[in-house]
Amino acid sequence: MRYIISCENPHRHFIQIEYIVSDISGTTLELQLPAWRPGRYTLQNFAKNIRAFAVYDEKGNALSFEKTTKDCWQVKTEGAKQIHVKYEYYANVLDAGSTYLDEKQLYVNPVNCLLYVPGREGEKYEVEAPLPPEGGCATGLPNRVDGKTVVIEATDYHQLADSPFIISDTLKHHSFSVPSAPISEGEGLGVRLWFQGECKPDFERIENHFRQFIAAQLNVFVSFPFTEYHFLFQITPYQLYHGVEHQNSTVIALGPSYDLMKEQLYWEFLGISSHELFHAWNVKAIRPAEMQPYNYSKENYSKLGYVAEGVTTYYGDLLLYRSGAVREYEFNRNLHLLLQKYFHNYGRFNLSVGASSFDTWLDGYEKGIPHRKVSIYNEGALCALMLDLLIRKQTGNDFSMDDVMRKLYEEYGKTGIGLTEEDYLKAIETVSGKSFRIFFDKYFNGTENYNELLRECLETVGLEIKDSRSKFYYENRFGFKAENKRSGALVITEVAPNSIADRAGLAEGDELVTVNGIKLQNNLKEWLKYFEEETVTLTVLHPSETKEVKLTPTAERYYRTYWPQKMRNASEEQKENYKKWTGREW
DSSP: OOOEEEOSSSSGGGGEEEEEEOOOOOOEEEEESSBBBBBBSSOOOOGGEEEEEEEEEEEEOOOEEEEEEEHHHHHHHTTOOEEEEEEEEEEEESSSSSOOOOOEEEEOHHHHOOBBBBBBSEEEEEEEEEEOTEEEESSSEEEEETTTTTEEEEHHHHHTTTTTTTEESSOOEEEEEEEOOOTOOSSSSEEEEEEEESOOOOOOHHHHHHHHHHHHHHHSSOOOSSEEEEEEEEEEEEEEEEEEEEESSEEEEEGGGGTSSSHHHHHHHHHHHHHHHHHBBBBEEEBBBBGOOOTTTOOOSSSSHHIIIIHHHHHHHHHHHHHSSSSSHHHHHHHHHHHHHHTGGGGTTOOOOOHHTTTTTTTTTTTOOOOOOOTHHHHHHHHHHHHHHHHHTTTSSSOOOHHHHHHHOOOTTTTTTOOOOEEEEEEEEEEEEOEEEEEIIIIIIOOOOOOHHHHHHTTTTTEEEEEESSSSSSIIOOOEEEETTTTSOOOEEOTTTTTTHHTTTTTTOOOOETTTEEOOOOOHHHHHHHHTTOOOEEEEEEEEEEEEEOOOOOOOOOOOOOEEOOOTTHHHHHHHHHHHSSSSSO
């Protein structure tokens, strides 16, 4: 199986692709384009980016074809033993899971744009693409330079689909090696850092921190599932934060460029890098049974998003702190964000994290209707936190979620056996020596409030959740959130159920125009502070009408701020538990 890629007029963002299929025996041949990509569990319908689709035999004669689904073509082969499929793919989105072409780079996620023949995914695949005179190729796949082209090789379509590449003459590259763990018999890891876009990476600083969290992850799993790992960074001049995991690589899109090495974005840079590397074990190796192997043509429903993304989110942050790569403040801040999102999301009372995982294919990557669902990342991470601390308490710190993940990697990740919820439960119960069936029923498959158990678990390691009022008066006293849109409109984004705002008739999407007859100009916070403790009248623009709403403050409080902090009277046992959990001194 072979692809030839060309890039005529790259400013138009159309990639020319020729797909050559040999050894054809039937009278018809199906050609399939993936409808989604692993790492984002929703249909994305990449076929909408294809134009000028045509098929020819080896002599150049046109062959007839028809679409049988939105992204599957059936070709009448007319006895041809080899066909050439030619089409153009529009590549004008730049994020961690897209395909993009301009004058500076060719960036391809093969799962977006490269066809395959169903039933022949197991054959070898080869991609030939143009290489600029001073250019390089960033990818986790073997590749070789052949004149003015680079040839990328894959053992099968699954490997190809899971291996993005960037070809550019402006790539920045840095490499180093991380030795294997003392208890491991495996090889060390060759780490390759690739940066595309305007940026000034401090490679010495980056390498130091990457070494730390990579070693911490290796200590959990004991061995690497690969000998090389490639971090492909797309650095943009505008704000962006997005990462996608792959078999032995990741693409991470971050911006703005000028903030990369500054404190806040740099810590996010480390956090997303740690998260995506952990995925190399958890979801690329330890994979839900429903996705073993991937079916690219339709939904792959699974309830285990709370393992794939939740556990990864938890460990991505924890291991950064355990390794010493980030400070206590960054660790607490990340936990604060998890708590904040949980307690502010009233969808937690309506849909479990397991059901929300199943529904990622429905609306998992958009806000959706008010208070319908939860996040597999956020609630999944808090569940992983509670499980870890419960196992540690149950076993006197002899075992933890580290042991669960190591067991899953040995029994499922290394063998290619798909993971089920029962398998996950069994692994936890085997490690802890305790039944966790009720936990699964309440917190994974039910809508039980995390509050009480979460606080109990954190208390075992000397942490408490400090909650205080929101800095926004309208959140704290009236129970609604609002933000200024680019148009200048001030729009309500959330309303707490049964809050003062809700009872007064405010709803998501309403535009706030005036307060007590005064036109709002990005100053709602200031005016409500000015009218503090008074009844205020808001002029509200609905889609079809304008109305006035009166809000009177009471003793009710909403949208609190939640922050983890160390207990002042923590016992020596709690301090020791904290040390064993985080690897850091109290």
